[in-house]
Amino acid sequence: MPLSPEQIDRLARLARVALSPQEREDARDKLNRVLGLIDQMRAVDTTGVEPMSHAVAEEAGGGQRLRADEVTEPDRREAFQAVAPAVEEGLYLVPKVIE
Amino acid sequence: MLGATLGELAAALARGETSSVELTQGCLDRIARWNGPLNAFITLDPERSLREAREADARRAAGRAGPLTGIPVAHKDIFCTRGMRTTCGSRMLGNFVSPYDAHVIERFAAAGCVLLGKTNMDEFAMGSSNENSHFGPVRNPWDTARVPGGSSGGSAAAVAARLAPAATGTDTGGSIRQPAAFTGICGLKPTYGTVSRYGMVAFASSLDQGGPMARSAEDLALLMNVMAGHDRRDSTSVERAPEDYASQLKAPLEGLRVGLPREYFAEGCAPDVLLRVREAIAWFESRGARLVELELPRSPLAVPVYYVLAPAEASSNLSRFDGVRYGHRASDYRDLADLYSRSRAEGFGAEVKRRILVGTYVLSHGYYDAYYLQAQKVRRLIARDFVAAFERCDVLMGPVAPSTAFPIGANADDPVQMYLNDIFTIPASLAGVPALSIPCGFDAAGLPVGLQLTGPHFAEARLLGLAHHYQQATDWHRRVPAHTPL
Numbered sequence: 001m002p003l004s005p006e007q008i009d010r011l012a013r014l015a016r017v018a019l020s021p022q023e024r025e026d027a028r029d030k031l032n033r034v035l036g037l038i039d040q041m042r043a044v045d046t047t048g049v050e051p052m053s054h055a056v057a058e059e060a061g062g063g064q065r066l067r068a069d070e071v072t073e074p075d076r077r078e079a080f081q082a083v084a085p086a087v088e089e090g091l092y093l094v095p096k097v098i099e
Numbered sequence: 100m101l102g103a104t105l106g107e108l109a110a111a112l113a114r115g116e117t118s119s120v121e122l123t124q125g126c127l128d129r130i131a132r133w134n135g136p137l138n139a140f141i142t143l144d145p146e147r148s149l150r151e152a153r154e155a156d157a158r159r160a161a162g163r164a165g166p167l168t169g170i171p172v173a174h175k176d177i178f179c180t181r182g183m184r185t186t187c188g189s190r191m192l193g194n195f196v197s198p199y200d201a202h203v204i205e206r207f208a209a210a211g212c213v214l215l216g217k218t219n220m221d222e223f224a225m226g227s228s229n230e231n232s233h234f235g236p237v238r239n240p241w242d243t244a245r246v247p248g249g250s251s252g253g254s255a256a257a258v259a260a261r262l263a264p265a266a267t268g269t270d271t272g273g274s275i276r277q278p279a280a281f282t283g284i285c286g287l288k289p290t291y292g293t294v295s296r297y298g299m300v301a302f303a304s305s306l307d308q309g310g311p312m313a314r315s316a317e318d319l320a321l322l323m324n325v326m327a328g329h330d331r332r333d334s335t336s337v338e339r340a341p342e343d344y345a346s347q348l349k350a351p352l353e354g355l356r357v358g359l360p361r362e363y364f365a366e367g368c369a370p371d372v373l374l375r376v377r378e379a380i381a382w383f384e385s386r387g388a389r390l391v392e393l394e395l396p397r398s399p400l401a402v403p404v405y406y407v408l409a410p411a412e413a414s415s416n417l418s419r420f421d422g423v424r425y426g427h428r429a430s431d432y433r434d435l436a437d438l439y440s441r442s443r444a445e446g447f448g449a450e451v452k453r454r455i456l457v458g459t460y461v462l463s464h465g466y467y468d469a470y471y472l473q474a475q476k477v478r479r480l481i482a483r484d485f486v487a488a489f490e491r492c493d494v495l496m497g498p499v500a501p502s503t504a505f506p507i508g509a510n511a512d513d514p515v516q517m518y519l520n521d522i523f524t525i526p527a528s529l530a531g532v533p534a535l536s537i538p539c540g541f542d543a544a545g546l547p548v549g550l551q552l553t554g555p556h557f558a559e560a561r562l563l564g565l566a567h568h569y570q571q572a573t574d575w576h577r578r579v580p581a582h583t584p585l
Contacts, residue, residue, distance in 0.1 A: 008456070015414060015459040016421075016436070017452050018444035027453055030514050034406060034457055037515045041403040041477050042469060051475030052482060054305045055291035055531025056335050057556040065334055079198040085428035092423050095435050 002032045101261045105318035119169030123152035139256040143216040151213040168211030173263040176217035179298040187300045188222040188232040191426045191446030201298025202330045210325045219253030222448045224302045227520040231450045240580035245504040248278030255282040260583035265313040271306045273524025276536035280499035280549020283538045286312040291531035292337035295330030303412035316566035320345040347564035355388040358492030360395045368501045371542035379539035379550045391492045395484040401526040407474035414458025482530040489555040499536045499549035535562045538575040
């Protein structure tokens with residue numbers, strides 16, 4: 001079923017992406033084409049098939065490694081905050097969220 | 100000299116016939132001449148490149164040179180570099196200078212390679228034509244009215260036009276192999292987990308894999324010897340003993356079983372492409388290979404599955420761009436939610452926004468099982484097709500893409516048409532197996548055609564050996580685009 005303009009608005013809100021009216025129409029047209037494409041895989045019988053969530057080869061352990069819960073990184077706050085749009089005294093600045 | 104392969108350049112450096120400074124300056128001169136029309140590079144820093152070249156020459160003079168010390172290498176602008184911006188082709192990261200180097204960048208620096216610059220790409224690696232870059236489209240050196248493929252299109256165009264002897268790329272659904280095919284160069288997507296993703300801007304983490312792009316299979320082997328290796332900072336980096344990727348360049352072809360997936364030779368592929376691919380396969384047959392017709396029955400589902408999984412992972416990965424910690428921040432906003440929405444609206448291009456919306460949709464309440472989980476299940480069926488195929492053959496051969504390079508703008512209005520460019524490359528990405536693209540001739544319009552070789556997990560060295568044999572008998576990989584003569 002094609003997406004309605006209201007559904008596009010909801011997705012844009014969930015994804016935190018503002019869309020202009022033209023962008024919204026364009027996104028609706030193109031998303032509906034993409035959904036038509038991906039609907040092709042919905043009818044496949046996958047009874048009893050385990051979902052494949054990653055592509056690490058079985059012979060390489062087949063899963064993702066865990067590491068010990070230890071501090072391994074040095075504190076580089078200044079370097080990381082140097083690329084932030086707005087910081088003050090080591091804090092990231094955002095608009096007021098509590099009145 | 101700049102028409103030579105990496106192996107030849109390395110040998111010339113070792114014999115003292117040239118220097119890293121001379122090679123690097125030669126590349127910079129060609130970049131100055133051709134980057135304007137091609138738009139292959141986003142960022143250059145000639146002073147830094149020449150400083151690294153002098154350091155490489157000093158290292159060689161001190162007797163501490165490795166096999167590739169002094170070779171200039173261009174890096175896709177998805178790999179984080181300290182001291183040089185990393186844009187990922189996006190306005191979102193237009194001024195971003197990473198506080199750390201990607202693992203791949205560290206490895207090339209340790210090998211003594213010179214960082215030649217950062218290459219253009221589709222925004223966040225989402226695209227098959229390089230038309231989605233915030234920094235403008237890259238043009239194909241074989242025909243500048245056509246695309247170079249994507250998303251590693253800048254790397255491909257730079258290597259094809261001899262602006263760089265080698266480059267890095269990344270491949271999520273074909274982003275190394277398809278541009279390699281469109282520009283007549285060689286590109287390898289390694290087994291998932293072989294090259295560390297640390298410092299590689301994430302698109303779809305269960306699929307993203309870095310790899311080399313160069314002029315010959317031997318060059319790719321030399322580059323893999325630098326790039327590949329375990330890295331504890333990437334939880335999907337595989338722990339294996341170091342491998343010499345050039346070890347099977349001379350392995351014999353006799354007894355080789357070449358699988359031909361029926362689905363890769365079906366209608367929808369340009370006749371010239373199929374003709375060139377069949378000629379290349381016939382060459383292998385003439386050297387003792389046995390051809391095995393077989394099926395990858397679920398491969399027609401690979402594109403639909405990919406366009407569920409990749410956007411889902413992308414929508415999650417790209418949620419980090421919030422206008423707060425790094426990246427673009429809107430100047431005008433009402434509150435925090437508006438800051439997020441406007442920063443992302445201004446920072447992301449149209450295709451990236453669409454994929455975020457598709458990903459948000461397939462992950463949202465009520466659709467998760469029908470789309471996301473179902474796609475992961477069909478992905479396993481696709482991977483099983485490869486396991487079954489490799490019980491009957493050693494390598495799969497077929498086309499890389501259903502056409503040669505298309506005109507800029509040709510697929511601009513229909514994303515599905517654009518996505519179908521990756522119909523032959525996505526299956527190996529979903530399965531996580533290695534696949535290689537090498538040039539195998541030209542179509543009637545003089546555009547390069549790529550042959551794809553796909554192997555079982557960790558068969559990179561064998562694939563490169565097969566391609567090397569073919570390149571000893573052919574010279575497609577040595578052809579220089581007429582638009583960018585040496």
